[in-house]
Each structure stands twice: as C-alpha cells, then as structure tokens.
Amino acid sequence: MTEDRSPDSLAGLVDDLHTRRQRALAMGGEERVQQQHDKGKLTARERVTLLFDEGTFVESGLLAHQHALTGADSDPERTPADGVITGEGLIDGRRVYCAAYDFTVMAGSMGMIGEQKVARLRKKALLNRLPMVWLLDSAGARIQEAAGSTFAGSGALFYEQVQMSGVVPQVAAMLGPCAAGTAYIPGLADFVPMVEETSSMSLGGARLVKAATGEETTDHAMGGSQVHCYVSGVGDLEVGDDAACVAAVRGFLSFLPSNNREQAPRLATSDPRDRRIDDIDTLVPANPRSAYDMRKVIKRLADDGVVFEVKPTFARNIITTLVRFDGRSCGVVASQPMVKGGALDLDAADxxxxxxxxxxxxxxxxxxxxxxxxxxxxxxVERQGIIRHGAKMLYAVSEATVPKVTVVMRKAYGAGYFVMNGRGYEPDTLVAWPSAEISVMGPEGAVDIIFPKQIAAAEDPGTAREQFVASVRETIDPYIAASWAMVDDIIDPADTRRVICDALDAAATKRPHRVWRKHGIPPV
Amino acid sequence: MAEVKAELVGNLWKIVTEVGQQVEEDDTLMILESMKMEIPITSPVSGTVKEITVKEGDVVQEGQTVAIVE
Incomplete structure (x- = not known):
C-alpha cells in the first residue's frame, strides 16, 4: 500500500508543516544571508547554534511573522519568525533563554509579534529563575509598525529588565547595530561583549542624530567598540568576531549561578590550593614607587591561571576580573599600578x-x-564629581554581604584603602604583605600639612623637611597595624593563594544582617 | 604622527628620550611623578621622537601633549 500524502492526509499535513518550517528556517533568504556573511557576520541561527550545547536549543515562535494592520500585507515569506529567533537551550548543561535578532529579516527590526515572543522569554526567565541572553543585531524598532502615538503603550521591556536585575544574569551580546532606545537593552544588562568593527550602539542612530541636531557621524564612529569598550564603559569586552563574542557569553555565564538564590558551580581543579608563588618578587618590585602589571599577579594566584576580565580596556587603573580559587567562582578587584599608578578616578570607581x-x-x-x-x-576631578563617584564605590563595597577578603600588597592610602575593602568594610579576612604601606597619606604630603611652620623656621628647610619625612615614614609600617590587631596577619607574599583559599572557606557560611530598609540611596 | 599625552596630572620627573631617537611602541619616553608613584609615559606608536614639548620639573596636566612621535 502506498502512503497517502494527499494534502488532506496526516502525512500530507506534515509535509506542509515541514515546508513551512523550512521556509522560516531560511531566514531572509540566500541573498541576505550572503550579505550578512560578506560583512563578516554570522547569521542569527549560526550564532544560536554556537551559543548552546550541541542539539539542545528548542525554539518557540518559528512560525510567527509580521501582521499588517489591514491584514492584506501580512507576509510570512518576508518576515520569518518576525525577525527574531527565540528559545531556550543548555550552556554547559544549564538552561538559558535566548533572543537572537535576525538582521536578514527587515534588518532585525523589532516588530510587534517578535517583541511578544521576546517578552514571553523574559517572563519565563524570571519565572524559572534562569539567565537571559540577547544576541543583538537590529536596526531598532520597526518604525512602520511603531510610528505615531501608539508609542504611548511601549517600553515595558526595560521595566522588565530592571525587575530581572540581580535575580537572573542578563547578557546583551552586540553583534551588529543596536540603535535608538533599544540600546538600553545592553545599558541594563550585566555583561555586554561587543564585536570590533561590526557592532555599535547609540541612543540615536546616525540618521536620527543628523535630523535631531545636524551632527554628521556614523553609527560606528559614534557607538562602536572603540567608544564603548574604551571611553564610555558601556561595553564590557571587545572581541574580534561573532564566534569570539558568543564564546565570551558562554565564558561569562560559566562563572555565574543561574539566579541569585544559587551558588555558581564549583569547578574541580588540579591546581593545589596551597600552591606557593616562589617568584612573586619578580612580579612585584619592592620599591613602592615602581609600577608593575597586576594582571600577571592575578593570573598566578587564580586556579590554573584562568581569568575572565570584565572591562579590561576601560578604566585600566583598576582591574575587575572573574577567577576561581579552589574551584570557587569569585570576583577580584585589584589596583593596577601600571596605569595612573593605580590611583582611583571617576571611571575606576564606577x-x-x-x-x-x-x-x-x-x-x-x-x-x-x-x-x-x-x-x-x-x-x-572635583569638577567631574569624584566625590559622588568615589562614594558610589564606598557604597557598593559596604553593601556587599558576600565573603570579602583583602590583601594589602603595597600601598593602601587614604580613601583608597577604604573603598578597596579596608578594616571598616566588613572584610572576613584582611592580611598585609610585609611591604604594605597603610596610611591616611604619604609621608611627604603629611609633613607639608603638619610641619610647614617648623620647616620654614629651620636653618636648613630642605634638611628639616627630609628629617620630618623620615620620621613620618617610620610610622608607616604594617607591623604597627598588626600590633593593633587592625590587620589579621602579615603573610609571606608567596603564600597569598593559600591565604585567600583559606579565607574563602572560612567565610563560606557568612550571613550578615542589615537593618531593614526599602532600599538605600546610592550616589551616582 | 602621534601625540603623546599625559594620562594624569603630575610633576614631570625625568625625560628618558631625546628628539630624533627611534622608539618602539610602549617604550618609556618620560617618567611622571604623581600619586606617590613613578608613572611611565610611553609611546603609543613606533617611530621617531619629533618633538618634546615639556621639560623636567614641569607640572603637566591630564591630557596635555608632552611629545610628538612620527
């Protein structure tokens, strides 16, 4: 008996389903896919395939498409999936939601149906307490559907992102343009990798800027990675191409839990927790005035030398990097003496x-x-508002209730010592190297403030000042801080990794109480 | 041609290059004394030092051009 594949039979209906699916899976068609590849970009579907563990992606809304208000212009051929691929899959075995904008369909513009699909994902991400990833490559709102005062009903996506903030990780990967208000998607996300050359974001695209202010620019010149990863700080990591961008998303999420009620996965390591760094003196000069590259020190301290630096090219005078200690995922905040001497400024504090x-x-x-x-x-810096920016860092470090460990390697001066989790900021362990200098200010500054009259009255002011400086310098001594039990211990620098691992173990059950309040009022 | 700029305000302590010298990218051209640190000012490009616009002992401002490398 031959199979009945007539249009009315079940097999025939299944054939029709497959035809429809194939049509949607072809995205904007061969020509537009080729154009995407010619720009050095992957298609949205290729990116999704790279993002998830093989074969785990489950799509929803493949058969959706744009609907014109009159009904007559609705065209599934023109807007497969309505320009955005939505669904869920596994990353390193853990479930994650993803919306991938498809530039081959109406330039990835955000249409009404597509946005309903993404809204459903956001709701699921919050409902199921799982991370949300946006792969952005979009011209922005689909003006054909959005122009006019029905705009009054829009904008809930950002409200929802704010509700998700701090509950589930949010990643906005920039793989193409992201113009106009949609730039607030990365603006509210926790991690924003940007592809060099092809990605950009700005509140107004170049054409809108021209119309609004007359300024002539391009999307890339205004909002490429060379702006956001170096100057503005909106971007977190500049990457070379789409594959590297998607790999960065996976890498970032590997350090995080799925939500704020979980711990990040602890990764088995063969790197001994008590590994000594016997050549630490080749990495850190004893002369406190000499610079060195702190990134090298962090690499030596971390499990297997693996680090995931966030904003490596922005405010380089401070380093913020994800690492593991004895398999435990941690954040490291470190001075970078190589840049601006490691002194803190507005961007570093932010x-x-x-x-x-x-x-x-x-x-x-x-x-x-x-x-x-x-x-x-x-x-x-005063004109720029360093006080409120510095206060922001004080605020964040004070608020943090996670285990906090501080190692004073060399300088710890003034409010720099405070914002880097000094004694007053609830460190679970605070240790210093023998080279530590903890003081409100350097000896020269102190002498010029405390002894100006004595120096002026001296027969030889130069020598007098030097003597005062020497006497103040003697009071900057880590053993004084240790003798007052203000630091927990002075440690052999070569043992720093073990000390950190011990401290993290000891604080693992930390549950501090805070006075109830609706929320504090952080300086910005 | 690249302008070499000071990245923060400070006292120009030492100039360790001279006009006409060949330099590589990231070579130290001068050392700034600021925030209790000796902060190297490095060349952003490889080339020849064409001009030095400051002298030792000067106070330089953030963003001030201190040399030109061509």
Whole structure:
C-alpha cells in the first residue's frame, strides 16, 4: 500500500508543516544571508547554534511573522519568525533563554509579534529563575509598525529588565547595530561583549542624530567598540568576531549561578590550593614607587591561571576580573599600578562599584588586592564629581554581604584603602604583605600639612623637611597595624593563594544582617 | 604622527628620550611623578621622537601633549 500524502492526509499535513518550517528556517533568504556573511557576520541561527550545547536549543515562535494592520500585507515569506529567533537551550548543561535578532529579516527590526515572543522569554526567565541572553543585531524598532502615538503603550521591556536585575544574569551580546532606545537593552544588562568593527550602539542612530541636531557621524564612529569598550564603559569586552563574542557569553555565564538564590558551580581543579608563588618578587618590585602589571599577579594566584576580565580596556587603573580559587567562582578587584599608578578616578570607581554589585547580587565572593596610592585629587576631578563617584564605590563595597577578603600588597592610602575593602568594610579576612604601606597619606604630603611652620623656621628647610619625612615614614609600617590587631596577619607574599583559599572557606557560611530598609540611596 | 599625552596630572620627573631617537611602541619616553608613584609615559606608536614639548620639573596636566612621535 502506498502512503497517502494527499494534502488532506496526516502525512500530507506534515509535509506542509515541514515546508513551512523550512521556509522560516531560511531566514531572509540566500541573498541576505550572503550579505550578512560578506560583512563578516554570522547569521542569527549560526550564532544560536554556537551559543548552546550541541542539539539542545528548542525554539518557540518559528512560525510567527509580521501582521499588517489591514491584514492584506501580512507576509510570512518576508518576515520569518518576525525577525527574531527565540528559545531556550543548555550552556554547559544549564538552561538559558535566548533572543537572537535576525538582521536578514527587515534588518532585525523589532516588530510587534517578535517583541511578544521576546517578552514571553523574559517572563519565563524570571519565572524559572534562569539567565537571559540577547544576541543583538537590529536596526531598532520597526518604525512602520511603531510610528505615531501608539508609542504611548511601549517600553515595558526595560521595566522588565530592571525587575530581572540581580535575580537572573542578563547578557546583551552586540553583534551588529543596536540603535535608538533599544540600546538600553545592553545599558541594563550585566555583561555586554561587543564585536570590533561590526557592532555599535547609540541612543540615536546616525540618521536620527543628523535630523535631531545636524551632527554628521556614523553609527560606528559614534557607538562602536572603540567608544564603548574604551571611553564610555558601556561595553564590557571587545572581541574580534561573532564566534569570539558568543564564546565570551558562554565564558561569562560559566562563572555565574543561574539566579541569585544559587551558588555558581564549583569547578574541580588540579591546581593545589596551597600552591606557593616562589617568584612573586619578580612580579612585584619592592620599591613602592615602581609600577608593575597586576594582571600577571592575578593570573598566578587564580586556579590554573584562568581569568575572565570584565572591562579590561576601560578604566585600566583598576582591574575587575572573574577567577576561581579552589574551584570557587569569585570576583577580584585589584589596583593596577601600571596605569595612573593605580590611583582611583571617576571611571575606576564606577567600574569597581558596578562589578561589586554584580558579584554581590550573584553570591560571588570578592577578593581585593590593594596597591592603591589613593584617589586622584585636584580641580579637574572635583569638577567631574569624584566625590559622588568615589562614594558610589564606598557604597557598593559596604553593601556587599558576600565573603570579602583583602590583601594589602603595597600601598593602601587614604580613601583608597577604604573603598578597596579596608578594616571598616566588613572584610572576613584582611592580611598585609610585609611591604604594605597603610596610611591616611604619604609621608611627604603629611609633613607639608603638619610641619610647614617648623620647616620654614629651620636653618636648613630642605634638611628639616627630609628629617620630618623620615620620621613620618617610620610610622608607616604594617607591623604597627598588626600590633593593633587592625590587620589579621602579615603573610609571606608567596603564600597569598593559600591565604585567600583559606579565607574563602572560612567565610563560606557568612550571613550578615542589615537593618531593614526599602532600599538605600546610592550616589551616582 | 602621534601625540603623546599625559594620562594624569603630575610633576614631570625625568625625560628618558631625546628628539630624533627611534622608539618602539610602549617604550618609556618620560617618567611622571604623581600619586606617590613613578608613572611611565610611553609611546603609543613606533617611530621617531619629533618633538618634546615639556621639560623636567614641569607640572603637566591630564591630557596635555608632552611629545610628538612620527
């Protein structure tokens, strides 16, 4: 008996289903897919395939498409999946939701049906307490559907993102343009990798800018990774291509739990927790005035030398990086003496505050490596508002209830010592190296403030000043802080990894209480 | 041609290059004394030092051009 494949038979209906599915899976058609590839970009479907563990992606809304208000213009051929691929799958075995905008369909513009699909994903991500990933490559709102005052009903996506903030991780990967208000998607996300050359984001695209202000620019010049990963700090990581971008999403999520009620997965390691770093003196010069690259120190301390640095090219005078200690996922906040001497400025304070909030929200312990000469002072930074930015970092570090470990390596001056989790900020363990200098300010500054009259009255003011400086310098001594039990211990620098691992074990059950309040009022 | 700029305000302690010298990218050109640190000012590009616009002992401002490398 031959199979009945007539259109009315079940087999025939299944054939029709497959035809429809194939049509949608072809996205915007061969020509547009080729154009996408010619720009050096992958298609939305290729990105989704790379993002998830093989064969785990389950799509919803494949057969959706745009509907014109009159009904006559509705065209499934023109808008497969309505320009956005939505669904869920596994990343390293853990479930994650994903919306991938398809530039081959009406330039990835955000249409009404597509946005309903994404809204459903956001709701599920919050309902099931699982991360949400956006793969952005979109011209923005589909103006054909959105122009006019029905705009009054829009905008809930950002409200929802705010509700998700600190509950589930949110990642916005920039793989193409993301113009207009939709740039708030990355603006509210926890991690924003950007592809060099092809990605951009701005509140107004180049054509809108021209119309609004007359300024001539391009989307890339205004909002490429060279702006957002280096200057504005909106981007978290510049990557070379789409594959590297998707790999960065996977890498970032590997350090985080699925939600704020879980711990990040602990990864088995063969790296001994008590591994000594016997050549640490080749990495850190004893002369406190000499610079060195703190990134090398962090690599030596971390499990297997693996680090995942967030904002590596923005505010480089401070380092914020995800690492593991004895398999435990942690955030490291470290001074970078190589850049601006490791002194803190506005951007450094912002970068650190944001990172501390991220780690605290998702139960990642914090490790502070101090070699900080203080906050930069002077007219310029005051005009920029260094007080409120510095206060923001104080605020974030004070609020954080996760285990907090501080190692004072060399300098720990002034408010720099405070914001890097000094004694007053509830460190679970605070240790210093023998090279530590903890003080409100350096000896020269102190002498010029305390002894100006004595120096002026001296027969030889130069020698007098030097003597005063020497006497103040003697009071900057880590053993004084240890003798007052203000630091828990002075440690052999080569043992720093073991000390950190011990401290994290000891604080693993930490559950601090805070006074009830609706919320504090953080300085911004 | 690249302008070498100071990344923060400070006292220009030492100039360790001279006009006409060949330099590589990231070579130290001068050392700034600021925030209790000796902070190297490095060349953003490889090339020849064409001009030095400051002298030792000067106070330089953030963003100030201190040299030109071509």
């Amino acid at each position: 970068k650190a505050a944001r990172f501390v909030w991220l780690c605290d929200a998702f139960n990642l312990p914090l490790v502070f490596l101090q070699d900080v000469p203080g906050f930069i002072v002077g007219t310029e």
